[in-house]
Amino acid sequence: MSVHAINHPLVQHKLGLMRAKGVSTKQFRELASEVAELLTYEATQHLELEPRTIEGWTGERIEVEKIKGKKVTIVPILRAGIGMMDGVTNLIPSARISVVGLYRDEQTLEPVPYFEKFVSDLDERLALVIDPMLATGGSMIATIEMLKARQCREIKVIVLVAAPEGIERVLKAHPEIEIYTASVDQGLDEHGYIVPGLGDAGDKIFGTR
Numbered sequence: 001m002s003v004h005a006i007n008h009p010l011v012q013h014k015l016g017l018m019r020a021k022g023v024s025t026k027q028f029r030e031l032a033s034e035v036a037e038l039l040t041y042e043a044t045q046h047l048e049l050e051p052r053t054i055e056g057w058t059g060e061r062i063e064v065e066k067i068k069g070k071k072v073t074i075v076p077i078l079r080a081g082i083g084m085m086d087g088v089t090n091l092i093p094s095a096r097i098s099v100v101g102l103y104r105d106e107q108t109l110e111p112v113p114y115f116e117k118f119v120s121d122l123d124e125r126l127a128l129v130i131d132p133m134l135a136t137g138g139s140m141i142a143t144i145e146m147l148k149a150r151q152c153r154e155i156k157v158i159v160l161v162a163a164p165e166g167i168e169r170v171l172k173a174h175p176e177i178e179i180y181t182a183s184v185d186q187g188l189d190e191h192g193y194i195v196p197g198l199g200d201a202g203d204k205i206f207g208t209r
């Protein structure tokens with residue numbers, strides 16, 4: 001299955017608080033981070049482990065497990081993806097951060113790239129792309145293509161809310177991608193906003209407008 005809608009009660013409760021008219025910047029930002037943390041827990045459940053021998057508390061050698069391979073890279077899509085960073089790094093504190101800057105042109109709804117900075121060795125890392133909103137899917141597809149162009153082979157997407165249109169478009173272009181979300185909403189309005197959605201997540205996280 002490629003879309004994982006996480007119905008955990010804490011996720012649903014927190015997402016419900018985010019949808020309220022008049023939610024404050026502080027509340028929205030805190031909730032975005034908390035939901036991101038819970039979704040990260042789900043998205044990382046298949047990370048491979050490998051055994052490691054350490055000296056245990058008695059002084060005996062014991063075998064424990066550690067996550068295999070190179071450190072995960074988190075890929076926030078600017079701006080709004082930054083609002084999920086604290087939650088994700090709470091769970092994966094040693095992750096490496098790659099940053100993609102994209103905004104969606106308000107008329108064409110096409111993604112406009114303006115920044116990129118990737119960590120090394122993307123071919124050996126799991127990339128967790130984070131953005132609160134998957135609407136038409138344009139921004140996410142552009143990001144996935146930037147990662148694939150750098151030989152990244154394992155990509156998972158974490159979004160707070162997704163529209164069915166965006167999911168379909170991402171999976172048509174990149175069928176192997178796993179999408180983790182707190183909600184698959186009804187669809188898009190005439191301006192490309194998700195309904196019922198969260199409104200403009202970037203504005204709410206940054207306190208703009």
Ligand SMILES: O=P(O)(O)OC[C@H]1O[C@H](OP(=O)(O)OP(=O)(O)O)[C@H](O)[C@@H]1O
Nearest residue numbers: 078079080103104135136137138139202
């Ligand atoms: O699926 P799409 O149709 O591409 O839309 C989703 C994108 O739109 C929003 O960003 P926005 O362009 O508002 O930029 P911002 O984060 O700077 O506010 C959102 O955070 C996604 O990146």
Ligand SMILES: O=c1cc[nH]c(=O)[nH]1
Nearest residue numbers: 135193194199200201
């Ligand atoms: O509903 C939407 C769609 C795109 N970007 C947002 O911030 N919200």
Ligand SMILES: [Mg+2]
Nearest residue numbers: 200201202203
């Ligand atoms: Mg925005």
